[in-house]
Amino acid sequence: MRKHLVIICSLIFSTLLNNIPAHATEYKQSNTYGVKHGDSLPQIAIKFGTSVNDLKMTNGLQSNTLLVGQKLWVPTTYEVVPGDTLRGIALAFHSTVDAIKTKNKLSTDQLYIGQVLKIPPKKMKMQGQHILMTREEFRDWLFNARINRRVTLIQEHHTWLPSYKQFNGTNHFRMLQGMENFHKRKMGWSTIAQNITTFPDGKIAVSRPFNIAPEGTIGPRANATGIAIENVGNFDKGHDVMTAQQKETIVYITAVLSIKFGLTPSIDTITYHHWWNLRTKERVLDKGPDYNVKTCPGTAFFGGNSTTDAINNFYPLVTRKIKEILASRN
Structure with missing residues (x-):
């Protein structure tokens, strides 16, 4: 009888533990590592019991080069305390419930106090240099990154072709590879021209x-x-x-980039291709003759492609989103 009572009590306790809201626990532990002088990916992989390939996949690294101050998601261990759930732990440590369950060979979502879990960071979707992300993944990726060149201008373009007709909801990488091939073979550029691509489903790719x-x-x-x-x-x-x-994504990533590089939305920091003369390569704003400027990013891009359209329709959305993102980080 006593044995059955112990089992029943344990089940009740486990159920109660897993029914406490995920936000009940304050996670003070971090699973990010700041790159220091002399660090290399192989050294960091050995230090945290992982592989170079896993570090590259979990951090969206396009090469083996590291910069001092860059932050990397790394594996960690965590001891369960009252209030914890797998979902809460996954969110706090940039992981997923399935990844934690697989790593720890868990058959259920139930946890018990004192349980020590191995927490692997979630892996990103990558093909070659192309990294496909959600808005939130892009935000985290960008804030962890170190950029070793001066950035003062965010350019807005539209592809024109490929257009929505070519997108089927799953062919992100195929479209990116097609653009890269065209830019290299037809335009003579070293690789794909753009740093970022946004898609109709709201996904984001970092390529260049x-x-x-x-x-x-x-x-x-x-x-x-x-x-x-x-x-x-x-x-x-x-x-x-x-x-x-896609509209939300364009506003969101422009806001995140503005935060990262300390830019205030204006015609001097967020520019449209339409404002630049194709022949002289100089900025002409709204004064360029039609035969010397593109319509890019489109005559219907957030109401139009003029400076007035940007000031009235686009920049206010970006400014508001900057405030929302900053507020959420406090």
């Missing part, structure tokens, strides 16, 4: 490393200290109607 200036017909002056965003779609009037998901 941020430490390399973008290429493209906008010209060297805009590219020298620029980050180029290509938004998949043809946003000229009468063509693709931007999805709510």
